[in-house]
Amino acid sequence: MKTPDIFYVEDDIDYAFFMQSAVQEVKDTLNLTIVEDGTEAMVKLQQFAESKTKPKLILLDLNLPGLSGLDLLKFIRDIPYLKSIPVILFSTSDNPDDVKSSIEFGANAYLTKPDGYDNLVKCVHSVHDFWFNQHLRMN
Amino acid sequence: MTTFSVDLTNCDREPIHIPGKVQSHGFLIAVDKIDFLIAYISENTNLFVKTSAGNLLGKPLSTINAFLDQLAPEFNIEDLLRLGIIRKSFDAISPHPVIINKNQYYITIADSGNNFLLEFEPATLQYDLQSVIGRSASGMLQGKSVSSLLKGAAVEVKKLIDYDRVMIYKFLDEGHGEVVAEQMNEDLEPFFGLHYPASDIPKQARELYKLNLTRLIADVNKEDSPIITFLENKPLDLTNSGLRAVSPIHIQYLKNMGVCSSFSISLISHGELWGLIACHNYSPKFIDYKAREGAKLIGQILSSALEYRQDAEDSEMVDQFKDIATALTEQLNRDKYLIEAITGHKKTILDVTKATGAAILFENNLKTIGTVPADEDILELAEWLKQTNDESVYYTHRLSEIHSPARKYKRIASGILVCTISKELGEMIIWFKPELISTVTWAGNPDKPATPEENGLLSLSPRKSFEAWSEEVNNTSEKWLPEEIASVLRIREIIITDVNKKANEIRQLNEKLQSAYEELDTFSYTISHDLRTPLTSVKTYAELLLRNKSLDDSARKMLGRILTGADKMNFLIKEILNLARVGRSEITFETVNMQLLLNEVATEVWSAFKADKAELILGQMPDINGDKTMIAQVFTNLVSNAVKYSSTVEKPTIEISSYIDGKEIVYTVKDNGMGIDNRYYDRVFELFKRMDNVKEIEGTGVGLAIVKRVVERYNGRVWFESKLNVGSTFYVAFKNI
Numbered sequence: 001m002k003t004p005d006i007f008y009v010e011d012d013i014d015y016a017f018f019m020q021s022a023v024q025e026v027k028d029t030l031n032l033t034i035v036e037d038g039t040e041a042m043v044k045l046q047q048f049a050e051s052k053t054k055p056k057l058i059l060l061d062l063n064l065p066g067l068s069g070l071d072l073l074k075f076i077r078d079i080p081y082l083k084s085i086p087v088i089l090f091s092t093s094d095n096p097d098d099v100k101s102s103i104e105f106g107a108n109a110y111l112t113k114p115d116g117y118d119n120l121v122k123c124v125h126s127v128h129d130f131w132f133n134q135h136l137r138m139n
Numbered sequence: 140m141t142t143f144s145v146d147l148t149n150c151d152r153e154p155i156h157i158p159g160k161v162q163s164h165g166f167l168i169a170v171d172k173i174d175f176l177i178a179y180i181s182e183n184t185n186l187f188v189k190t191s192a193g194n195l196l197g198k199p200l201s202t203i204n205a206f207l208d209q210l211a212p213e214f215n216i217e218d219l220l221r222l223g224i225i226r227k228s229f230d231a232i233s234p235h236p237v238i239i240n241k242n243q244y245y246i247t248i249a250d251s252g253n254n255f256l257l258e259f260e261p262a263t264l265q266y267d268l269q270s271v272i273g274r275s276a277s278g279m280l281q282g283k284s285v286s287s288l289l290k291g292a293a294v295e296v297k298k299l300i301d302y303d304r305v306m307i308y309k310f311l312d313e314g315h316g317e318v319v320a321e322q323m324n325e326d327l328e329p330f331f332g333l334h335y336p337a338s339d340i341p342k343q344a345r346e347l348y349k350l351n352l353t354r355l356i357a358d359v360n361k362e363d364s365p366i367i368t369f370l371e372n373k374p375l376d377l378t379n380s381g382l383r384a385v386s387p388i389h390i391q392y393l394k395n396m397g398v399c400s401s402f403s404i405s406l407i408s409h410g411e412l413w414g415l416i417a418c419h420n421y422s423p424k425f426i427d428y429k430a431r432e433g434a435k436l437i438g439q440i441l442s443s444a445l446e447y448r449q450d451a452e453d454s455e456m457v458d459q460f461k462d463i464a465t466a467l468t469e470q471l472n473r474d475k476y477l478i479e480a481i482t483g484h485k486k487t488i489l490d491v492t493k494a495t496g497a498a499i500l501f502e503n504n505l506k507t508i509g510t511v512p513a514d515e516d517i518l519e520l521a522e523w524l525k526q527t528n529d530e531s532v533y534y535t536h537r538l539s540e541i542h543s544p545a546r547k548y549k550r551i552a553s554g555i556l557v558c559t560i561s562k563e564l565g566e567m568i569i570w571f572k573p574e575l576i577s578t579v580t581w582a583g584n585p586d587k588p589a590t591p592e593e594n595g596l597l598s599l600s601p602r603k604s605f606e607a608w609s610e611e612v613n614n615t616s617e618k619w620l621p622e623e624i625a626s627v628l629r630i631r632e633i634i635i636t637d638v639n640k641k642a643n644e645i646r647q648l649n650e651k652l653q654s655a656y657e658e659l660d661t662f663s664y665t666i667s668h669d670l671r672t673p674l675t676s677v678k679t680y681a682e683l684l685l686r687n688k689s690l691d692d693s694a695r696k697m698l699g700r701i702l703t704g705a706d707k708m709n710f711l712i713k714e715i716l717n718l719a720r721v722g723r724s725e726i727t728f729e730t731v732n733m734q735l736l737l738n739e740v741a742t743e744v745w746s747a748f749k750a751d752k753a754e755l756i757l758g759q760m761p762d763i764n765g766d767k768t769m770i771a772q773v774f775t776n777l778v779s780n781a782v783k784y785s786s787t788v789e790k791p792t793i794e795i796s797s798y799i800d801g802k803e804i805v806y807t808v809k810d811n812g813m814g815i816d817n818r819y820y821d822r823v824f825e826l827f828k829r830m831d832n833v834k835e836i837e838g839t840g841v842g843l844a845i846v847k848r849v850v851e852r853y854n855g856r857v858w859f860e861s862k863l864n865v866g867s868t869f870y871v872a873f874k875n876i
């Protein structure tokens with residue numbers, strides 16, 4: 001199994017599509033894996049742990065049908081193999097309460113979904129610059 | 140013989156039942172109950188029989204038989220007496236006709252202590268009265284109301300006894316009386332409506348009127364005849380005597396009035412002396428026993444009719460009050476506001492009693508109907524009542540004597556009836572009755588003039604003038620009737636039930652409103668949130684499409700329009716989210732550095748609107764307590780508005796300042812822009828409300844709604860002053876804590 005660079009959980013297929021485009025525009029060699037709901041995400045995360053494949057970054061949509069982004073975050077932090085992966089919560093909400101609880105649950109960052117494609121590309125750019133370059137530095 | 144001299148100090152104790160005299164149109168014999176010996180006899184007996192009174196004194200009653208022309212040979216006056224004794228009543232045998240010296244007389248027998256009274260009086264009536272009385276009674280009873288009944292009675296009695304004047308005299312409070320009906324010869328001056336003081340008919344006289352239902356004084360100018368006896372210090376009790384002589388004071392009183400004969404019939408209602416049928420004749424006039432009995436019967440019929448009619452009128456009044464109560468209940472159920480419900484319709488709270496004015500103090504309002512004192516006097520009275528009155532219903536008919544400030548409006552309100560709705564809040568209803576001053580016209584000066592005698596003692600002389608004499612009965616209103624008080628208690632119950640019901644309704648409405656508000660906040664929040672996701676898709680797809688180099692200009696233009704629309708919508712959603720958040724978030728208090736905050740806000744606003752030409756003037760900016768984000772929201776909106784709506788003038792000036800007013804810190808944001816039409820004053824803070832003159836300027840109509848919500852959550856106030864084309868000043872007052 002190919003190790004994804006970014007593992008993204010997003011139920012909105014439109015936004016998933018935008019993300020796909022944006023990521024490719026930022027760097028077309030980046031490998032993005034997207035799943036649509038919490039249960040599927042859980043299965044995938046389990047597989048990562050078993051096959052010892054570690055994504056470089058996990059993006060979680062906060063509001064998911066069924067299991068929420070916070071539930072997944074907690075799940076990730078409970079699995080020793082996965083718990084060191086940077087996790088970013090990604091949501092349309094800019095409610096301070098959501099931000100606060102995400103950080104409390106152990107998110108590395110909280111991002112409000114950018115408005116429009118151009119802003120999204122900018123956002124992915126900076127995420128890539130920060131997390132991937134840092135990742136490289138750490139290695 | 141009794142000698143009792145009457146003066147002012149004892150006139151109400153004059154022993155009129157033992158005068159020692161009889162009227163001289165008849166004669167009286169009293170026999171001992173045991174031996175039937177003549178113990179007392181009137182001196183004038185010799186004018187009727189052929190022997191002197193002295194000769195008969197001490198003799199057996201049977202002696203009298205010798206002077207009677209026998210109607211039946213076996214007649215014996217002692218047998219007549221015994222018959223009465225056996226029957227235990229003399230009613231059936233009185234009057235007994237006898238003939239003395241060929242003249243007809245009636246004997247009537249009555250009880251008096253140890254003696255029997257035998258009275259002889261002339262029988263003058265030659266025909267049977269029965270049918271006349273029957274017609275009189277039915278004529279009288281045709282009257283439906285009490286007043287027509289009384290008038291009818293006066294007419295019928297006058298027909299029966301043919302006196303010059305027949306009056307119906309009614310006893311009012313405290314013993315004085317009023318002529319309430321009258322029938323008289325046309326040449327006489329009417330007494331109708333006149334009042335007579337209580338002293339005109341003293342208390343013990345009123346008691347006698349209850350025992351002797353008729354009373355004849357045949358001729359005031361005829362000398363009375365003394366009663367002689369051998370018994371020392373045992374005056375004969377003449378309570379039950381028809382011939383009983385009249386008090387010299389009363390004789391004088393009648394003489395002063397020019398009356399020669401007087402006849403009265405007692406009217407008894409519910410066991411009390413209701414009044415009299417008082418008959419005056421201006422020449423001597425004797426009334427035959429049977430005519431007197433006929434008049435008595437009419438009096439009794441009138442008494443019971445009065446009792447019935449008065450009860451009927453009372454219950455009619457009660458029914459009327461109940462009808463009013465029912466009407467008011469309906470009005471209260473239908474109307475939203477209590478005052479409107481009980482004063483705004485045809486039937487009002489004033490109709491609950493016979494008052495002439497009413498005042499309602501409720502929810503800090505004063506509403507009056509009818510004739511009432513000035514508002515400030517009512518408020519003063521209400522305050523006094525609040526302090527001193529613990530009763531749910533309080534009433535007096537002499538207010539100014541209890542509460543001296545009431546003196547100045549005693550003409551309007553000498554009587555008050557107060558019903559408390561809430562003691563704590565001083566809520567009450569007050570009914571007013573005027574002073575009775577104008578309604579009392581006395582027959583002559585009611586104060587009995589006391590004239591000094593030669594010996595220096597005051598002596599009583601009944602007044603001589605009976606010309607109408609008005610007297611001011613001060614400080615007193617008509618009394619409150621038990622029916623009125625019952626009616627007020629009934630209304631109080633209805634009002635209190637209604638007040639409680641409405642309070643409950645308001646409380647429930649409040650709870651509903653609150654939960655509706657919360658729901659609305661949640662709803663707004665959720666819906667805005669959910670709207671943003673598809674909106675983002677729209678926008679993003681449009682942007683993606685724009686990257687396609689093969690598109691022509693018109694397609695690009697349309698995509699641009701889609702983006703503009705999406706941005707506008709996004710902004711609106713953000714604003715609604717902000718508004719919803721005001722209701723959802725917890726209230727926190729921290730010290731907000733206003734200088735810092737306002738500078739940040741200004742910088743942000745100036746750059747957002749590119750307001751380079753606008754001048755900003757900052758005044759005093761003391762710190763306030765609140766949530767920094769929310770306060771920032773308030774000022775961002777106010778300052779944005781100021782900048783936006785002054786952008787059309789040549790030199791926009793925005794001034795932010797503050798002042799301290801008591802317990803409030805008031806911030807002002809002033810501009811010199813286009814201003815707000817005052818007609819829309821109340822609508823400015825409404826959600827999505829934008830004025831006609833600002834169509835050109837971008838806005839959502841949410842900003843000031845947010846300002847108002849935030850300020851109100853902090854128990855503050857927001858308002859504005861504005862003039863079209865001059866500018867607006869918005870004021871925000873925060874509690875200074």
